[in-house]
Amino acid sequence: MAPYLLFLGDAPDLLAAKVAIGLRDWRPEQCIGQWRLDQCRIDLGLEELSPQAARARGAKTIAIGVANRGGIISESWLDALETALEAGYNIASGLHDRLSDQPRLVAAAARHGGQLWDLRAPQGSFPIGNGAKRTGKRCLAVGTDCSVGKMYTALALEKSLHELDIAASFRATGQTGIFIAGTGVPLDAIVADFMAGAVETITPANDAAHWDIVEGQGSLFHPSFSGVTLALIHGSQPDALILCHEPQRQHMRGLPHYALPSLEELRDLALRCAQRVNPDCQVIGVAVNTAAMTPDEARDYLQELGQRMQLPAVDPYRDGAMRLAQALRDL
């Protein structure tokens, strides 16, 4: 799909541009520039390019980098997107709404030979998981809640492993991750019977020293999505788990009536489940989103937490994931 021109549409704030920010931060070499409509209120600091100008620099695909409430394809984008197809682009989207359900886009793509990629729609069919031991090593990020930095942690860890000259591949299980990796499965959109098999498919047998760094989803403690998380644990048969946490959170995401579990509870339950498919699995570190703390507070918190858990405790955003990568290397 890459290289991309990042379409920011009429994004009102940075929160709406999660996909574009992920691509910019983790695959900058694939981002030729940004393209905004008049109403757009944000700036990712990339070069502002028209579709024509970006095409001349090698961009092949418009990445829809913005999501609005409900994940719909906005009417106000259609003129622009049609123009891009006319200019020879493909379009890729991780929105709930499908490009392939938009008659104008389908017709324009057919006319101009462009592809429409809906990354949230599962591609092909998957087998039933079989739990058979595969060669290669796997690390999975699990969280006390949804949206506590599991994807960010996995990507930072892949980067640090590469810096240590250790072969490693980020394995995407959500829309933003699939954009970044260029491949993966949208696990939350897979039919229940095939969840574990889909995870096995994207973490295949590999060189003995190779690490798959698997993007986590949901939480074993989140009643809405826990089944997805357990399928991910059993399908990825992890050798190593990383616990992800956001200390400021008052309750489980979207569920005011549920408190977060402690990191100890997460460690015990996730390890117990993972050891069903890999008896040697270990928890190797904690990754914390300390964005709400001052640098001093964060340092003190992480130091105390590391002692309490007897594990490396880092904020991958502030500190990078090198200590986690070293823990994997030393396993």
Add this chain to the structure above:
Amino acid sequence: MAPYLLFLGDAPDLLAAKVAIGLRDWRPEQCIGQWRLDQCRIDLGLEELSPQAARARGAKTIAIGVANRGGIISESWLDALETALEAGYNIASGLHDRLSDQPRLVAAAARHGGQLWDLRAPQGSFPIGNGAKRTGKRCLAVGTDCSVGKMYTALALEKSLHELDIAASFRATGQTGIFIAGTGVPLDAIVADFMAGAVETITPANDAAHWDIVEGQGSLFHPSFSGVTLALIHGSQPDALILCHEPQRQHMRGLPHYALPSLEELRDLALRCAQRVNPDCQVIGVAVNTAAMTPDEARDYLQELGQRMQLPAVDPYRDGAMRLAQALRDL
């Protein structure tokens, strides 16, 4: 959908007729008779009726009571099924293959005003689960493995509760169960994000004294399907769990490389997961399939097991589920 004429097709053995046997055993009042093709090798002991004769006695729907390898709709059935539609029947099927994908059946149904019900296809859309506490009580059967008698146990328990004049509803989560209950969700066919929400939908708020008896699926210890099981536990927020087991089983179903967990392991993990959504949840009994034992062996085994687990231990097939129903009553 009921009353039914049970279509046994060309079933080679009783194993192929699981759906028909379930209907005969649990909803005999809805089974007007059986209908077999010439090659059929089994007999369910129901009256042998032609579609015309069964129609005259009130049958409304042909229940496809047989499954062949792969769950396909056999070519050799089509003439017969078309004849039934001509005679004014609806057809219901829990097969993987869909009736609605068979042009001959679709055309015949349209011509004669019959309905085609594909029970394995999820009906409508489901919300994301929210884990909010609902009134009424719920009991869920969980297993050391797949296919260890969870559905049978739930149906036997519903029957025993009714004998005790306790309001109770069997809640179906698989194809055979949906046939028997006339409603339910085919949980293994639901999109991952909506599994828990689908279970919440079929176990809604109810009278405080009413019991939902929820059909279990898979096993927390079965790497292929564990995610479905956890969604079921969190979606049904059980007040009571029943542990289901088959002592003769040598390995997890379909996975020769996985041993079964002990009943103690199942108790501990299932309870821990269930208490996330219902802190008061208790394990109230054990249901064992002792078909491979003599009556004396079974009695001794269950007595020893009951002492070991400090729980009522029964074989619902041999003994019924009254002791489990009493345990629910006494909770």
